[in-house]
Amino acid sequence: xxxxxxxxxxxxxxEFQDKxxxxxxxAVNLAYxxxxxxxxxxxxxxxxxxxxxxxxxxTVGCVLLITVYLVISGIPAIREIGPVDFLFGREWASTAxxxxxxxxxxxxxxxxxTAGAIVIGVPVGxxxxxxxxxxxxxxxxxxxxxxxxxxxGIPSVVYGLVGMLVLVPGIRKVFNVxxxxxxxxxxxxxxxxxxxxIIKMSVTALDAVPKEYEDASLALGATPIETYxxxxxxxxxxxxxxxxxxxxxxxxxxxxxxxxxAGNVPNMPDSLFQSVRFLTTAVSSEMAYSSGLQQQALFxxxxxxxxxxxxxxxxxxxxxKQEKE
Amino acid sequence: xxxxxxxxMVGVIAICAxxxxxxxxxxxxxxxxxxxxMEKVIGALGEAFxxxxxxSFTYNxxxxxxxxxxxxxxxxxxxxxxxxxxxxxxEAGLSATVLAYDGIAIIVNPENPVSDLSLETIAKIYTGEIxxxxxxxxxxxxxxxxxxxxxxxxxxxFESITDTEDACKYxxxxxxxxxxxxxxxQNPGAIGYASVASVKDTVKAVTVDGIAPTEATIKDxxxxxxxxxxxxxxxxxxxxxxxxxxxxxxxxxxANEIIAGAGVVPAN
Numbered sequence: 001x002x003x004x005x006x007x008x009x010x011x012x013x014x015e016f017q018d019k020x021x022x023x024x025x026x027a028v029n030l031a032y033x034x035x036x037x038x039x040x041x042x043x044x045x046x047x048x049x050x051x052x053x054x055x056x057x058x059t060v061g062c063v064l065l066i067t068v069y070l071v072i073s074g075i076p077a078i079r080e081i082g083p084v085d086f087l088f089g090r091e092w093a094s095t096a097x098x099x100x101x102x103x104x105x106x107x108x109x110x111x112x113x114t115a116g117a118i119v120i121g122v123p124v125g126x127x128x129x130x131x132x133x134x135x136x137x138x139x140x141x142x143x144x145x146x147x148x149x150x151x152x153g154i155p156s157v158v159y160g161l162v163g164m165l166v167l168v169p170g171i172r173k174v175f176n177v178x179x180x181x182x183x184x185x186x187x188x189x190x191x192x193x194x195x196x197x198i199i200k201m202s203v204t205a206l207d208a209v210p211k212e213y214e215d216a217s218l219a220l221g222a223t224p225i226e227t228y229x230x231x232x233x234x235x236x237x238x239x240x241x242x243x244x245x246x247x248x249x250x251x252x253x254x255x256x257x258x259x260x261x262a263g264n265v266p267n268m269p270d271s272l273f274q275s276v277r278f279l280t281t282a283v284s285s286e287m288a289y290s291s292g293l294q295q296q297a298l299f300x301x302x303x304x305x306x307x308x309x310x311x312x313x314x315x316x317x318x319x320x321k322q323e324k325e
Numbered sequence: 326x327x328x329x330x331x332x333x334m335v336g337v338i339a340i341c342a343x344x345x346x347x348x349x350x351x352x353x354x355x356x357x358x359x360x361x362x363m364e365k366v367i368g369a370l371g372e373a374f375x376x377x378x379x380x381s382f383t384y385n386x387x388x389x390x391x392x393x394x395x396x397x398x399x400x401x402x403x404x405x406x407x408x409x410x411x412x413x414x415x416e417a418g419l420s421a422t423v424l425a426y427d428g429i430a431i432i433v434n435p436e437n438p439v440s441d442l443s444l445e446t447i448a449k450i451y452t453g454e455i456x457x458x459x460x461x462x463x464x465x466x467x468x469x470x471x472x473x474x475x476x477x478x479x480x481x482x483f484e485s486i487t488d489t490e491d492a493c494k495y496x497x498x499x500x501x502x503x504x505x506x507x508x509x510x511q512n513p514g515a516i517g518y519a520s521v522a523s524v525k526d527t528v529k530a531v532t533v534d535g536i537a538p539t540e541a542t543i544k545d546x547x548x549x550x551x552x553x554x555x556x557x558x559x560x561x562x563x564x565x566x567x568x569x570x571x572x573x574x575x576x577x578x579x580a581n582e583i584i585a586g587a588g589v590v591p592a593n
Contacts, residue, residue: 093475093491094475094476095475095476095491096490096491097490097491164504164507164508164511165507165511168508168511169511169512172512178466178467178468178469178496178512178514179469179496179497179512179514179515180512181496181497181508259500260504263496263497263498264474264497264498264499264500265495265496265497265498275495275496275497277498284500285474285475285498285500286474286475286476288387288388288390288391288476288500290390290476291390291394294476
């Protein structure tokens with residue numbers, strides 16, 4: 001933009017501008033070098049640089065450390081049990097006299113649970129986002145947005161507790177089953193927990209749609225609702241897709257709340273009212289008391305979960321990149 | 326510059342503080358680690374000990390398995406286990422001292438008319454042979470089995486006493502005593518187990534073979550669903566001064582009153 005402002009008619013304007021910029025940088029560098037500075041100040045400058053670098057490396061180091069640790073401690077059990085028996089075994093009995101380590105029930109439960117949460121959570125979250133971004137009056141929007149933020153800030157143990165005391169007995173009574181702790185209870189809790197991520201991210205994406213698009217659509221005679229769903233939403237679609245993926249990530253990684261409402265028995269998830277165990281809860285419920293191969297197998301479960309989350313992260317990055325373009 | 330130095334110092338202090346958490350024995354303090362079921366009794370003992378001697382006391386409620394591991398790795402002075410040590414753990418150089426006996430109460434919802442079960446019936450209920458309360462004199466409702474997670478000391482104790490190891494058909498496996506009690510109190514068809522000390526009015530403890538879980542019945546062994554609370558130490562390794570004082574303090578008969586006050590039956 002700037003280049004065009006200064007030299008709108010010259011073909012070599014860009015080149016000239018670049019040269020000018022380079023010269024300026026040189027001058028600044030020179031001034032910086034020549035400036036009278038004590039050894040101490042230089043030393044401090046370098047120290048600060050190093051400190052910042054170290055702080056940055058802490059994050060990278062943590063990720064590397066966790067990855068390496070998970071792989072190293074997760075592989076032995078998979079090797080000992082056998083990858084096929086481990087991933088596709090239908091029975092988990094880690095403390096039995098003849099232990100069996102099949103995690104298919106956990107994998108399927110995590111997939112079903114997350115899918116269920118998405119099926120319930122995405123329509124609600126998406127519609128809320130459209131309402132907040134396009135229809136709501138500023139006052140309503142600010143109140144509702146702070147409510148959404150508050151929902152995001154509630155610790156997962158509180159979701160679990162409310163689920164345990166209200167939702168689980170509720171499901172028992174409404175569906176007339178012997179016990180309400182089930183896949184369904186977990187799905188409902190997860191659906192509520194992923195709402196804030198979906199709403200916030202979708203609102204951001206929808207807010208970023210240029211107003212001109214909507215104005216054009218309205219000028220052509222479309223109603224506001226038509227405009228929002230046929231112009232704004234398609235324009236923000238990769239942002240909304242990213243929101244959904246973020247929700248998936250949150251749902252698949254949740255442990256505490258799920259542990260309190262899902263019943264935690266390693267059953268195959270063949271009914272909504274089945275007591276089930278997720279990948280996350282499989283690790284967290286047994287880790288405290290585990291030893292030997294059982295503990296190694298728990299690390300292997302964590303590794304599988306980690307791979308799932310990596311995959312989801314890669315998808316998230318893909319959608320975010322698309323949105324930028 | 327001053328700011329940076331201050332910040333660095335804060336950092337150093339923070340690191341020291343963090344390092345202090347995981348530190349092994351420091352002079353004048355006792356660290357214990359283990360069974361969550363022992364929280365009440367060890368908390369009471371620790372508080373009394375701290376008041377009497379001024380030696381600071383810490384308790385890390387992680388679970389029997391973790392407590393035993395912590396002693397083995399030297400991360401605490403005394404490990405707390407709510408089950409007897411396994412042979413392999415004893416071979417690994419650990420020794421056990423029984424501190425008290427804890428009865429495991431079989432709990433049902435207060436609305437449930439059933440108030441007595443035999444040990445055999447309990448085993449049959451938990452293995453899925455009996456699935457309806459009407460078969461044991463209750464109302465016509467499906468029995469919902471609530472248990473603890475694999476590896477829990479209470480589950481281990483319950484299953485070994487009722488001889489139902491690996492055979493229990495749980496409907497829910499919960500990770501704490503409190504969760505079990507809450508869940509049983511919420512569901513009229515539920516049955517669960519929890520340590521007697523933590524049973525509250527929200528649930529009803531049934532009598533086993535006609536005997537209620539009380540201090541007297543647990544002590545004389547007539548209430549059969551019971552297990553030991555064990556202090557775990559390294560065989561042949563001397564405890565620190567503070568830890569030794571604590572150990573003798575809690576195993577002396579003077580501590581019995583406090584132990585009994587926590588709802589379990591002292592062993593010494």
